[in-house]
Amino acid sequence: xxxxxxxxxxxxxxxxxxxxxxxxxxxxxxxxxxxxxxxxxxxxxxxxxxxxxxxxxxxxxxxxxxxxxxxxxxxxxxxxxxxxxxxxxxxxxxxxxxxxxxxxxxxxxxxxxxxxxxxxxxxxxxxxxxxxxxxxxxxxxxxxxxxxxxxxxxxxxxxxxxxxxxxxxxxxxxxxxxxxxxxxxxxxxxxxxxxxxxxxxxxxxxxxxxxxxxxxxxxxxxxxxxxxxxxxxxxxxxxxxxxxxxxxxxxx
Numbered sequence: 269x270x271x272x273x274x275x276x277x278x279x280x281x282x283x284x285x286x287x288x289x290x291x292x293x294x295x296x297x298x299x300x301x302x303x304x305x306x307x308x309x310x311x312x313x314x315x316x317x318x319x320x321x322x323x324x325x326x327x328x329x330x331x332x333x334x335x336x337x338x339x340x341x342x343x344x345x346x347x348x349x350x351x352x353x354x355x356x357x358x359x360x361x362x363x364x365x366x367x368x369x370x371x372x373x374x375x376x377x378x379x380x381x382x383x384x385x386x387x388x389x390x391x392x393x394x395x396x397x398x399x400x401x402x403x404x405x406x407x408x409x410x411x412x413x414x415x416x417x418x419x420x421x422x423x424x425x426x427x428x429x430x431x432x433x434x435x436x437x438x439x440x441x442x443x444x445x446x447x448x449x450x451x452x453x454x455x456x457x458x459x460x461x462x463x464x465x466x467x468x469x470x471x472x473x474x475x476x477x478x479x480x481x482x483x484x485x486x487x488x489x490x491x492x493x494x495x496x497x498x499x500x501x502x503x504x505x506x507x508x509x510x511x512x513x514x515x516x517x518x519x520x
Contacts, residue, residue, distance in 0.1 A: 270294040270319045271439055274306055274345060275326030279401065280360065283432035284325060288439060306341040309348070316352035321439050323358040324380075334376035342383035349389055356443045357391040359384050360435060363424075363449055364492040365395060371484040390443035394435060397451040397494060398425045400509045403465040406458075407473065410481060416466075417478035418459040422491040425461060426452035427509045430502035449495035452502050458483075458493075461506065468510055 271288055275281045276297025288295045296315055298304035304311035306326060316322065324345060328337035349357055361377050368374040384391045398406075403425070407416050434450050456464075463475040479489055504512075 269321065270296070271321040271323065272296050272298050272315055272319045274298045274304075274322065274324040274341075277301060278325065278327065279399075279428050280325045280432050280435070283429055284323065284435050284439075287432055287436035291436075291440065306345050307337065309344050312344060312348040313351070316348050316354065319349075319352055319354055321356045321358065322349050322354050323360075323435060323439050325360045325435065328376070331373070334373050335379065338376040338380040339383070342380045346383055346387040346389065350387070354389055356439070357384055357387065357389045358435065358438055359391070359393050360431070361393050361395045363395045363397045363451065363495050364488075367492045368484070368486050368488065371486045373484055374486070390445055392438050392441075392444040393447045394431075394438055395447060395449045395495070396426055396431045398423055399428050399431065400425050400452075400465075400506060400513075401428050403462055404469070407462050407466060407471070407475075411473065414473060416459075416462065416473055416475045417481045418462055418475060419479065419481050419483050419487075420477045420489045421458050421483055422455055422494045423458050423461060424451040424453075424455050424494040424498070425506065426450065426502050427504045430504055434500055434502070448499045449497075450500045450502065451495055451498040452504065452506070454505055455494060456506075464506065465510070 271293055273281050273285050276285050277299040285295050285297045298315055304315045328334040361381055365374050365377045369378050381393050410417050459475045459477045
């Protein structure tokens with residue numbers, strides 16, 4: 269079986285490609301650096317020729333251009349996948365997407381989901397929660413004069429490795445023609461988990477709860493970023509992930 273991973277050189281894509289190759293499938297890591305560009309269409313037809321499964325884990329290279337990126341990329345991929353006779357189209361999305369479309373990024377992801385749902389190709393949309401790996405980025409984004417302001421939203425973060433694992437399992441399974449919500453095993457209030465992460469890395473910045481700060485431009489202080497009933501819950505806890513990541517960094 270031939271499987272194409274769009275965004276196959278990124279954080280999720282690299283792990284996903286490695287997981288799938290362990291099963292001895294033909295896997296192509298599609299990315300502009302490899303001559304396969306879902307926005308311009310370069311190399312898509314050749315890459316998808318004979319492919320049975322496509323997994324899209326790509327992301328907009330410029331955050332403010334997400335709407336255009338996901339629309340153009342999604343339409344190009346759907347057209348190429350139809351011509352190639354792809355039997356299963358998988359997209360990685362975000363938990364809470366339909367309820368957070370006041371955000372340009374979440375609206376872009378909602379459009380991407382819609383393109384796939386309406387493509388006529390059997391599909392599965394995997395919505396994941398926030399990755400552990402982005403906790404530091406969140407801290408930086410919401411720092412004001414040395415203090416981190418975060419909304420008290422409920423989150424259920426997950427490791428990128430667990431996301432890649434579940435995506436590989438999905439790629440080797442029949443299409444759901446629906447949505448699968450995946451999350452980590454623990455629920456936190458966002459300021460709590462970010463503060464824990466900063467404490468572990470020795471970052472002394474203060475974290476405060478701020479109801480007015482929002483999340484990616486959306487007022488959210490509830491549980492929309494965490495699935496009420498996850499379809500799959502990963503095993504790796506925050507502490508386990510941090511210990512494993514620290515060990516890898518020391519041995520790198």
